[in-house]
Amino acid sequence: MNYDIIIIGGGIVGLATALKIKELNKKLKVALLEKENELAKHQTGNNSGVIHSGIYYKPGSLKATNCIKGYNMLLDFCRTNEVPFELCGKIIVATSENELTAMDNVYKRGLENGLQGLKLIGSEEIKEYEPHCTGIKGIVVPQTGIIDYKAVCLKYAELFKKEGGEIFLNQKVNDIVSKVPGVEVITSDKTFSGKLIINCAGLFCDRIAALNIKPVNVRIIPFRGEYYEIKKEKQHLVKNLIYPVPDPNFPFLGVHFTRMINGGIEAGPNAVFAFKREGYKRTDFSITDFYESITWPGFQKVAKKYWKTGLGEYQRSFSKSAFTKALQRLLPEIQESDLIPGGAGVRAQACERNGGLIDDFMILENSNTINVLNAPSPAATSSLSIGLTVAEMALKRL
Template identity: 65%
Template sequence: MKFDIIVIGAGIVGLATALKIKAKNPALKLLLIDKENKLAAHQTGHNSGVIHSGLYYKPGSLKATNCINGYHQLVSFCDKHEIPYELCGKIVVATSKEEIPLMHNLYKRGQENGLENLILLNQEQLKVYEPHVNGLEGIFVPQTGIVDYKQVAARYAELIQEKEGAIHLGEKVTEINTGNHECSVVTNKSSYSCKLVVNCSGLYSDKVAQFTHQKLNVKIIPFRGEYYKLTPEKEYLVKNLIYPVPDPNFPFLGVHFTRMIGGGIEAGPNAVLAFRREGYTKRDIHLAELGESLAWPGFQKVAMKYWKTGMGEMYRSFSKAAFTKALQKLMPEIREQDLSPGGAGVRAQACDRNGGLIDDFLILENEYAVNVCNAPSPAATSSLSIGDTVSDLALKRF
């Protein structure tokens, strides 16, 4: 059971990385492992399906470069493999005078990131794009689109297997031992050896990284995002995608409206601390994992800094009326009865010991491993580009 490279994690980033490794060096013996019995079971499978444009991210950052490159690769991939998608565009809406300078900064950032044909909209022009929206000014971003990332991930997996890469599902990695320029990867079912481990474990990326990276100064803090769906008779209120101007001090975009590629309109999400790493409902509690989050010095500093914002997010989690009020900022016609419970996702947010919520992608490497320790949104859009980045780091060893 010897391999050259073992990739841990069959979400969209792990799959894209494995695919790129096999594409660049087909002779390498590769194994991809995931503890779940299906592909894309967590962040990818609970994704809202947005193809991000790269508007928000600091120019030159890994997020910016990988999102824009990944965007073009993803669109080409979907064209080639006949995966349905739509570049419907979105509007970002300033609903108060205080948000207008922030929105203009976003417009400038988008231009710096190479986005073309962005359009600044006045109040009347906003109504052309979204007749029911409430806003003073806005930006139209034509590059934004929608897709089903589970379909994309499934096609990645098919191509890996066509290139003779192995995929083992239902195997949880319990131990990684290193020495003599080799790794021993132990799972609940078997044991494997390889020259290099590539860790794309998402919500457990820090746990897996600790097997090979002795002093890890980041911890994954899980944040749940909860959605409502517009009732079918109210779907006419939203044509495509409607976003607020994000708070520059908070790493979440705020509640927004998203038309889905399979039909329907999602409204949300909020952002609340999940009580377990894979806690998709309020009742999902894992005391040890919750205790780890609460005890992490970095999270304690985050909680002190953002306690007021956090309390508001938690209140919206338990109050449909409060959630509705937040949506009414963008769409005044929305009423509680127009919303039915939707899905939820959990974001794997890396937090350092000093209280920094890591904003950029974070990749750590050593002799035995390449650890992708922070890959939140726009990782799905960026997956093929992240796959290029990580595969290049891996293949330089061979």
């Protein structure tokens, strides 16, 4: 089976890349391989469905530029293709004086990233947006929205196939063999030959890269995010989205409240080190995944630096009371009895060999492979921009 380009990974970044390649050059023969029996099963299918504004990210970074560009591309795409979304806005709320400096920095970043309509508000104005929320200061972010990213993925896939692209499910990649010219991708029951591979394998992107690059100085460290849902009779406590001020020293946003596009309110997620790359339950364990993480020098540095924060995250994982207490900082009326166990997702967070958690998107190339090695949030919002970037990189090779 011969192709110009073989894409590994059927999540939102892989599908967006596939679509953009076909839009740029309809003549190219493109195959997308997914190891599961459906698309968007892991990170994409288990996220909170937020359209991010780009307020948090360092100006000039890949996250900032791709989020802002991708945001507009995503909205245009959804309007054109009738994918439901809603720009409901959100508020970021400081609950203590020691959060104000970090809040001001977030606000300044938003302005530097070109966001219009941001508004700093006081404690009384917070009540106008979220009557049950308590804080001393807040930021109104009108650009933030809600969406079902799996629905977006299915539309990407539909259009990709309409342009002649091929999608193969149940195709776990076992090996990559360099040829002259080109490369072969070997799965359990097929061999795909191509000129170029694009690796968008998410939680396994480092292992796919290692089949073709030696050494790979990045390792994926899995972090599970667990959610609760608010029971129906208490959903009136949240109008839209309520976020805390993020800890500038920790690369996660903290537990928050999200109104979902298909109904309901989610509370969460926390961020706990997962003992398995697809470990959606506390009991999930893989000796290989666990050993690879804890022996990675970069992760050892992260664990040493953040162990107190990590213990707090684990406490919220095992204690509903502790999770509720964290939520009560933003919404004092919420009670433990108002929370119903929800789903969980696992975030693929890249970590450098001798450094720490990689804060920005990361793309690594070699002679016959383009590897997307770090694409956590806001990758879903940024997907069409990332996809276009990777597609343009690919077309320069062919």
